[in-house]
Amino acid sequence: MPIENKKIDLPPMPQVVAKIIQIDENKLNVSSDQIQALIAVDPALTSKILKIANSAFYARATPVTSLSQAITLLGFKTIKSLTLLVSASSMFPKSRKSIQVQKEIWMRSVLAALVGKIIAEMSERKAVKDEVFMIALLRNIGQLILNQSYPDEYLKIYEGTVWGIDYENLRILEKEAFGFTSAEMSIYAMETWNFTESFKRSASIPDLMNIPDDPEFPQVLPGILGEIVVIWQKLTEHNPLSEEQRGLFEQLFDVYASQLKISEKDRAYLSENLRDNIKDDSFYSFCEELFSM
Numbered sequence: 001m002p003i004e005n006k007k008i009d010l011p012p013m014p015q016v017v018a019k020i021i022q023i024d025e026n027k028l029n030v031s032s033d034q035i036q037a038l039i040a041v042d043p044a045l046t047s048k049i050l051k052i053a054n055s056a057f058y059a060r061a062t063p064v065t066s067l068s069q070a071i072t073l074l075g076f077k078t079i080k081s082l083t084l085l086v087s088a089s090s091m092f093p094k095s096r097k098s099i100q101v102q103k104e105i106w107m108r109s110v111l112a113a114l115v116g117k118i119i120a121e122m123s124e125r126k127a128v129k130d131e132v133f134m135i136a137l138l139r140n141i142g143q144l145i146l147n148q149s150y151p152d153e154y155l156k157i158y159e160g161t162v163w164g165i166d167y168e169n170l171r172i173l174e175k176e177a178f179g180f181t182s183a184e185m186s187i188y189a190m191e192t193w194n195f196t197e198s199f200k201r202s203a204s205i206p207d208l209m210n211i212p213d214d215p216e217f218p219q220v221l222p223g224i225l226g227e228i229v230v231i232w233q234k235l236t237e238h239n240p241l242s243e244e245q246r247g248l249f250e251q252l253f254d255v256y257a258s259q260l261k262i263s264e265k266d267r268a269y270l271s272e273n274l275r276d277n278i279k280d281d282s283f284y285s286f287c288e289e290l291f292s293m
Contacts, residue, residue, distance in 0.1 A: 003180055003188045009149045013193040014087040016042055020080055021195060032071040039083060040067055048086045048290070049079065055283035077130035084134050085113075089290045092144055097151035099292075101158050105143050106291040107236045108164075108227070113137040114278060114287075116226030119270070120219075123260040128219045135202045136223030138195075142185030142203065146178065153177055162245070163238040165231055167206055181206065208252060213259055225256045229270055235278070 019038055039046055046067050053064040053074055064070045071079050092102060116136040120129035143164065147154040157177060161170040174181045186203035202220045205211055208228060213221045230236065232249035241249070250271075257267050278284055 003185060007149065008145060010145060010189055010192060011091040016045060017084055017087045018193065020083055032068060035071055035076055035079060036067050045083065045086055049082045052082050052283060052286055055281070055286060081130045081133045085137060086290065088137060092148050094292060098147050101147045101155055102144060103292065104163060104236055104238045105140060105147065108230055109137050109140055110287045110291060111230045111235050112223060112227035114284065115229050115274065116223035119225050119260065119262065120222040122262050122266040123222060125218050125222055131198065131219040132222045135199055135219050136226050138199060139202045139223060140182065140186065141189060142182035145185050145189060146174065146182050162240055165239065165241060167208060171206055211256065221256060221260060225253070225260065228252050228256065229274070233275055235275060
């Protein structure tokens with residue numbers, strides 16, 4: 001059954017995000033005043049962006065006290081990703097029925113975005129690190145939409161697929177229950193919201209065993225590798241992976257880390273030191289609060 005014929009609670013995309021996400025800073029002459037005018041209409045959004053901008057994650061020597069200062073110091077791409085992060089946290093109302101799975105999906109998505117950005121900086125894709133963050137954050141948004149619309153059914157599906165980590169069976173059970181997969185739901189939502197092609201390309205890759213590295217979309221692979229690291233390192237609350245399954249994710253990590261030419265030193269950091277460092281960071285702490293993780 002086509003998605004549009006199903007009873008789906010597709011959340012509206014906040015107006016600020018809808019406008020900012022369409023701006024291509026590489027093609028248009030976008031001034032900081034224009035960006036500030038778009039964001040400043042939402043005082044709560046402005047406040048949260050400033051709070052994140054002052055986290056240790058961005059390592060600023062002097063406090064960021066205004067939106068114009070944040071745009072100047074961090075750049076439009078980073079502000080764009082922070083706007084998406086803050087706005088995404090309010091898109092799905094928290095209900096007792098859906099909260100358990102919702103919390104896990106958001107935690108996995110936020111961590112994948114953070115780790116994906118770190119991986120982009122370690123590789124030769126530093127220039128697209130903020131796009132990596134945004135794309136990884138919303139790659140699995142179809143899961144959130146299905147969980148919001150069918151909380152009882154989706155909890156059973158999640159529990160029956162190693163909390164959504166058994167991607168192949170997740171697709172099978174979603175298709176049986178709803179007539180389409182969460183990946184297809186993600187793409188449908190992104191098309192409805194007029195997101196760029198890179199978002200849809202990432203969402204269209206449900207099979208982590210074979211991730212195409214398309215040179216037209218260099219933002220995709222680092223974010224999905226971030227997702228692999230989050231699962232392999234068991235960084236979230238619900239991750240009942242067996243040691244055998246973890247071994248498979250470690251193999252995937254090695255394959256894609258080699259593809260991205262990540263050094264042995266950086267690989268060791270991702271496998272040995274990442275857990276402690278990322279969870280101690282004030283940016284992650286703020287995300288925990290933002291998404292009620």
